[in-house]
Amino acid sequence: RLELNNLLNRGINQADRPELLEDGHSLVADNIRFERGQVLVDFGYKTFGQVIRGSPRASFQFFLKNGSSILTLITNLTFYIYVEAVSEWQYPSDGTKTTLTADSAASDTTLEVVSDSGFSDGDFIGVELDNGEQHQTTVSGAPAANVITITDGIPSGENAASGNDVVKALVLTGTDNIPVSITTWAAFDKMYFANGADTPKEFDGVDVATISNLPAGGNTICRLVAIFNNQLILMNTVESGTAFPQRVRWGEPGVDDDFNEAVNQLDLYDSEDFIVATETLGTFQVIYKERSIYRMEFLGLSDQTWQFTRTTEGQGVNGAENVSPSIHIHVSANKELDKSNPWAQGVSYSNDIVHALELFSPELFALAALGRENRRGLQFRLPNRLSVFHDSTGAHHGFVHVRAAVPDSVAYIEWRLFEAAYDSWEYLERVIYLSSVLTRSLLQRDGLGRLMAKGYEDMYDEMDLFEATRRDDLNAVLRLVSRIRLASLRELCLNQIDDDQYGFHLIDDMFAELEGGV
Numbered sequence: 064r065l066e067l068n069n070l071l072n073r074g075i076n077q078a079d080r081p082e083l084l085e086d087g088h089s090l091v092a093d094n095i096r097f098e099r100g101q102v103l104v105d106f107g108y109k110t111f112g113q114v115i116r117g118s119p120r121a122s123f124q125f126f127l128k129n130g131s132s133i134l135t136l137i138t139n140l141t142f143y144i145y146v147e148a149v150s151e152w153q154y155p156s157d158g159t160k161t162t163l164t165a166d167s168a169a170s171d172t173t174l175e176v177v178s179d180s181g182f183s184d185g186d187f188i189g190v191e192l193d194n195g196e197q198h199q200t201t202v203s204g205a206p207a208a209n210v211i212t213i214t215d216g217i218p219s220g221e222n223a224a225s226g227n228d229v230v231k232a233l234v235l236t237g238t239d240n241i242p243v244s245i246t247t248w249a250a251f252d253k254m255y256f257a258n259g260a261d262t263p264k265e266f267d268g269v270d271v272a273t274i275s276n277l278p279a280g281g282n283t284i285c286r287l288v289a290i291f292n293n294q295l296i297l298m299n300t301v302e303s304g305t306a307f308p309q310r311v312r313w314g315e316p317g318v319d320d321d322f323n324e325a326v327n328q329l330d331l332y333d334s335e336d337f338i339v340a341t342e343t344l345g346t347f348q349v350i351y352k353e354r355s356i357y358r359m360e361f362l363g364l365s366d367q368t369w370q371f372t373r374t375t376e377g378q379g380v381n382g383a384e385n386v387s388p389s390i391h392i393h394v395s396a397n398k399e400l401d402k403s404n405p406w407a408q409g410v411s412y413s414n415d416i417v418h419a420l421e422l423f424s425p426e427l428f429a430l431a432a433l434g435r436e437n438r439r440g441l442q443f444r445l446p447n448r449l450s451v452f453h454d455s456t457g458a459h460h461g462f463v464h465v466r467a468a469v470p471d472s473v474a475y476i477e478w479r480l481f482e483a484a485y486d487s488w489e490y491l492e493r494v495i496y497l498s499s500v501l502t503r504s505l506l507q508r509d510g511l512g513r514l515m516a517k518g519y520e521d522m523y524d525e526m527d528l529f530e531a532t533r534r535d536d537l538n539a540v541l542r543l544v545s546r547i548r549l550a551s552l553r554e555l556c557l558n559q560i561d562d563d564q565y566g567f568h569l570i571d572d573m574f575a576e577l578e579g580g581v
Contacts, residue, residue: 112152116140116187117235121243125254127268135266137245137256139237141187142264142271146195153197154189156230158272163190164209167223170216172203176229179206187234188213191227198223199232233271236260242383244287248295251319255295259286263297265319278312278324279303285312287383289341291348292361295319298350299338308337311350311359313369331357333373340383354379 079088117140126132134145136152143152159181167174167190174190182188184205190198190213200215217223237243241259248255255274257263262273263285274295277283279302287298295314300307309331315321331338336353343349348359356375362368 112145112150115143115152117237118239120237120239120258121245121256123245123254123256125247125266125268127252128249133268135254137237137243137258138235139239140235142233142235142266146197149195151196154187154199154230154232155266156228156270157233158270159231160270161229163223163225163227163229165225167217169219169221172213172216174211174213174223174229176209176211179209179211182206182211182231187232189228189230189232190217190223191229192217192221192223193227194221196221233264241286244289244383246288246290248290248319250293250317253319255288255290255319257285257288257297259299260284263288275320276322278322278328283312287338287341289343289348291343291359293317296341296348297322298341309335309352311338311371327368329369329371331371331373334376336379340380351380353381 115136115138117138119136119138121137123135123137124132125135134147136143136145142155144155145151146153161176161178161180161182163174164177165175182202184202186202188200188202188211190200192198198215198217198221200213203212203214206212211229235258237258237260243256243258245254245256247253252267254266255263256266262277262281262283264271265274273281278300282303283297284301285297285299287296289296289298293316297312298310300310300312307330310328311331312322312324312328314327315323331350331352334352334355336355338350338352340351341348342351346360350357350359350371354377355373356379358370358372358374360370360372362370
């Protein structure tokens with residue numbers, strides 16, 4: 064007898080025969096997910112702002128020195144800021160702006176302005192309306208006598224009063240093939256970005272325009288922008304139409320409009336591959352090329368400003384999106400990992416082994432992102448990390464890591480919780496499951512910094528992730544925690560898994576082995 068239940072509040076039960084199912088259980092449930100005994104409901108989605116021009120390429124929360132922030136959006140065609148009061152993406156000025164000298168009522172297509180200088184036929188413009196919204200349209204015909212004719216009249220029921228702003232929108236020609244590079248410089252309250260197709264831009268919270276005094280008489284395009292050692296840096300440039308994909312240019316210290324172009328440049332010709340990404344790592348700027356990695360170090364000598372050192376050969380990154388700025392994870396094009404320079408690599412993954420953690424395990428990736436709400440900088444991070452590699456015999460290995468930064472300290476501590484050789488992705492799923500439980504437990508503990516305090520002072524120097532043995536891993540854990548602490552942590556983990564017997568045995572077996580080595 065198969066009994067149909069109207070309620071599904073106890074989840075999936077495949078252990079019992081159909082006729083033995085209790086109320087609230089089901090054998091199958093298509094298109095339903097459970098979380099802590101509750102059915103997760105998808106309420107759909109809501110449009111964020113209005114329809115925009117161009118393909119969205121990057122959004123960025125720009126924080127100013129006064130503590131306020133501006134949500135920006137860069138598309139292939141233009142630049143927007145989000146005005147929360149009216150839930151609208153609006154054009155900032157590209158440097159050309161004016162104000163109305165007379166009211167413009169609904170359906171009006173002519174704007175009387177203080178000055179029509181800088182406005183041309185076909186320009187995209189934004190007209191401030193009295194309700195705070197922005198009427199976005201184009202200029203129709205050449206402006207004359209301080210009158211601008213627009214293609215679309217003022218919207219019905221709206222008005223643009225004298226004194227309201229009229230701004231010209233930034234025009235971009237970006238592509239979907241080149242990612243946008245973004246950085247900020249707090250000293251100037253500016254955000255800088257490059258799309259590899261237009262001159263690099265700066266945004267000061269009001270206007271967005273081309274960076275001043277670029278090399279080659281301003282005719283310079285670049286793929287990467289960075290701020291390092293109080294200097295503005297451009298990489299992978301095109302100058303006066305000539306490509307320099309290995310080039311690094313830097314501005315004078317403390318200014319963003321003087322590149323001293325005859326001197327402040329270097330082409331990394333040690334290898335012919337192109338620069339594709341860059342991130343700051345401690346006191347170095349790491350430059351990722353397609354098949355090599357460089358370290359950019361400030362010297363400040365009278366005859367040499369920088370030292371560029373190639374730290375890794377034969378291994379680089381596929382593109383800028385394959386570098387994570389928080390812990391320098393990068394995806395390589397081959398599976399041969401350079402074991403001699405772990406500091407520069409961060410943690411490396413072969414892309415034929417694992418592509419991205421968020422693709423393989425969304426739950427684990429979500430856990431890893433906890434505590435990252437403050438985009439201006441993190442004082443405490445606990446990302447959970449999975450690294451996978453092939454050893455010399457071709458066997459697969461998986462490591463699960465919990466990494467912490469002790470509050471108010473620059474030291475990073477890494478605790479390798481579990482290592483196992485596995486023969487299938489199914490086994491790896493067990494490792495991921497276990498690490499998720501451990502992470503949830505650790506996140507609930509007070510004094511995690513104290514627990515980690517006797518760990519590694521330098522995660523890159525103290526451990527070789529690629530030649531570690533299982534015994535090394537056990538010893539690493541045992542150096543950090545006592546038998547009592549292990550027992551306490553075991554109970555925390557078991558409390559997280561409810562009635563999952565499979566997970567119970569995984570955790571129980573692992574902690575039994577760890578405690579046996581104390």
